[in-house]
Amino acid sequence: MSAPLPRLEEPAQRELLALARRTLERYLASGQKPDYTPALEEIETPAAAFVTLRNGGELRGCIGHLASDRPLFRTVAECVISAAVDDRRFRPVTHDELGEIDIEISVLTPFRRVAGPEEIEIGRHGLLLSRSGRRGLLLPQVAVEHGWDRETFLGQTCRKAGLPTDAWRDSTTVIEVFGAQVFSDRKLG
Structure with missing residues (x-):
């Protein structure tokens, strides 16, 4: 990007x-x-x-x-x-x-690869997870809307990619974070 x-x-x-x-x-x-x-x-x-x-x-x-x-x-x-x-x-x-x-x-915002899950901030970061040609992305607001913790957010992003929910633990899985500026007609009126 x-x-x-x-x-x-x-x-x-x-x-x-x-x-x-x-x-x-x-x-x-x-x-x-x-x-x-x-x-x-x-x-x-x-x-x-x-x-x-x-x-x-x-x-x-x-x-x-x-x-x-x-x-x-x-x-x-x-x-x-x-x-x-x-x-x-x-x-x-x-x-x-x-x-x-x-x-x-x-x-x-631009994607940034993270070394581990401890770098992920719920409410600030969205996730892009990839492994073996599969990719899953969830926007930052999704974890907040569902009340997910970091591990659940990672697991759900794996699921979105069609991977097992613990695939994020595998060293071949690439985890990237990004931010987003979010706005809607509902909020702006």
Whole structure:
């Protein structure tokens, strides 16, 4: 990943959330993505991000892009569509649900490999765990939302990767941490 993106100020957060909602509305209505020219240069910086969709507090989709290889606004536009229609854990979001959908964006900091689990801080770090061609990622807020301790967080990330829940103890398993700036239309209003 490239240099860390500076923290986004509220106007940039609002612009990204509005872009995500317009993109989702247009795509669900017509299958088309809207053309978009950012008003703020800040959201043109390349960044990795995830978009999480909830309906009534229940998860409806969560998809992200781990590389900082495209402008943040494009990453968000692509991820909101994928979260709505490509997350295999859920049926696709429908146009009728739009009024109930909350959008949350997580802009990721660079990944950093850790030597051991003692370096992981619940509430501050997300996890990317990989071994034998399998990868699992959980955002920093997931451990907090579920009340997990460090070992449970590691085990659940292993599970997400399709590995045994104790795979994090294996020396061939790579554990990386990252931070995220998280904001949502529910919280910004």
